[in-house]
Amino acid sequence: MADNQGARVGIVIVSHVDLGAALLGAVEFILGQQQYDCCAVSINTAHDVSETVSRLNDAADRLDFGAGVLILTDMFGGNPTNIALSLLGKHHVEVVTGVNLPMLLKVFGQRTLPLDALAELARKAGSDGIVVTGKMLNARKKKDASREGQAAS
Amino acid sequence: MADNQGARVGIVIVSHVDLGAALLGAVEFILGQQQYDCCAVSINTAHDVSETVSRLNDAADRLDFGAGVLILTDMFGGNPTNIALSLLGKHHVEVVTGVNLPMLLKVFGQRTLPLDALAELARKAGSDGIVVTGKMLNARKKKDASREGQAAS
Numbered sequence: 675m676a677d678n679q680g681a682r683v684g685i686v687i688v689s690h691v692d693l694g695a696a697l698l699g700a701v702e703f704i705l706g707q708q709q710y711d712c713c714a715v716s717i718n719t720a721h722d723v724s725e726t727v728s729r730l731n732d733a734a735d736r737l738d739f740g741a742g743v744l745i746l747t748d749m750f751g752g753n754p755t756n757i758a759l760s761l762l763g764k765h766h767v768e769v770v771t772g773v774n775l776p777m778l779l780k781v782f783g784q785r786t787l788p789l790d791a792l793a794e795l796a797r798k799a800g801s802d803g804i805v806v807t808g809k810m811l812n813a814r815k816k817k818d819a820s821r822e823g824q825a826a827s
Numbered sequence: 828m829a830d831n832q833g834a835r836v837g838i839v840i841v842s843h844v845d846l847g848a849a850l851l852g853a854v855e856f857i858l859g860q861q862q863y864d865c866c867a868v869s870i871n872t873a874h875d876v877s878e879t880v881s882r883l884n885d886a887a888d889r890l891d892f893g894a895g896v897l898i899l900t901d902m903f904g905g906n907p908t909n910i911a912l913s914l915l916g917k918h919h920v921e922v923v924t925g926v927n928l929p930m931l932l933k934v935f936g937q938r939t940l941p942l943d944a945l946a947e948l949a950r951k952a953g954s955d956g957i958v959v960t961g962k963m964l965n966a967r968k969k970k971d972a973s974r975e976g977q978a979a980s
Contacts, residue, residue, distance in 0.1 A: 696844070696848070696849030775925070794962075806949075808920070809947075
């Protein structure tokens, strides 16, 4: 797939309180310290909406190095997402909701993809990373037992 | 669906560093302070694995009021999930990976569901909450424009 001629997509996580900073902290715990081209913006009672919109606009300008900015928010319908949506059409951004760690780890490894492809990859990695493990492991055990039964018969 | 005769499923979030605490903080920012029957367990370099396993075992005992405990972890394949999986079969628990805020908000509203149903609800809410919003809004605009065009013709 065509890349952005070396430019990396900027990443902004917009969340309630300090969730975005904690997500970036977990990413850095696993992958090591990240570069200057990502940040977290917090929505809390200490800042009014216009100030937060201004901080987010600044981040979308600052982190767009020619490849656009992927904004990852905590939940659809919340203030962080509503504020992020106000940037669509004004900046080269895409907004993906429901951010989780599998989404972030995938996105941080593929920053030279085109913005729309990176957004779709984020959605898929976030969704695929959600697994009911006990149920999955039980189903796997039953399948293995059935195979062994067939082999022995 | 049958409930747990009043008992609520306990919730434990197991994550790298302080992500679990930040997720609980965001839930409380939105829903208000939660009861004693949920907690976050952090995996970091300050504690060795056996100590973390012990803390998680204690939490699974302490928060099981007869309806079991739902363990939500940050990512499949990470140490938090691997440690959580060691509790399957030893406690009445289910483990769902890829925790995000839509998953948590749904789960906190449905604590009297049976554990397996709550785990499935967590998976669905987490996955459904991940949306590429710019793409979705553009598709909706095109659909609306097409409808208006048909109505005008």
